[in-house]
Amino acid sequence: xxxITHACTKCGTIVSANELESNRVMKCPGLGCQNVLxxxxxHADDREHFLENRDRYDI
Numbered sequence: 609x610x611x612i613t614h615a616c617t618k619c620g621t622i623v624s625a626n627e628l629e630s631n632r633v634m635k636c637p638g639l640g641c642q643n644v645l646x647x648x649x650x651h652a653d654d655r656e657h658f659l660e661n662r663d664r665y666d667i
Contacts, residue, residue: 612654612665618643625650625658626665 612625621638628634628647636643647655658665 610654610657612650612658614645614650616641616643616645625654629658629662 613622614625614628615622616636616638619636619638619641621636621641623634623637623645625647628645628650632647634645635641636645650658
């Protein structure tokens with residue numbers, strides 16, 4: 609299993625792919641950060657791997 613994450617471009621807060629996928633669009637959880645994060649911002653290879661193996665990423 610890979611650990612797939614995305615870093616906010618404004619504050620650097622790390623968000624997991626499964627959190628992004630479940631919300632698709634979300635406000636960055638970083639303190640005071642108003643940046644919007646999208647599942648589509650993950651690299652295409654990471655999105656594809658995550659979606660093909662979604663059951664392995666359940667928490």
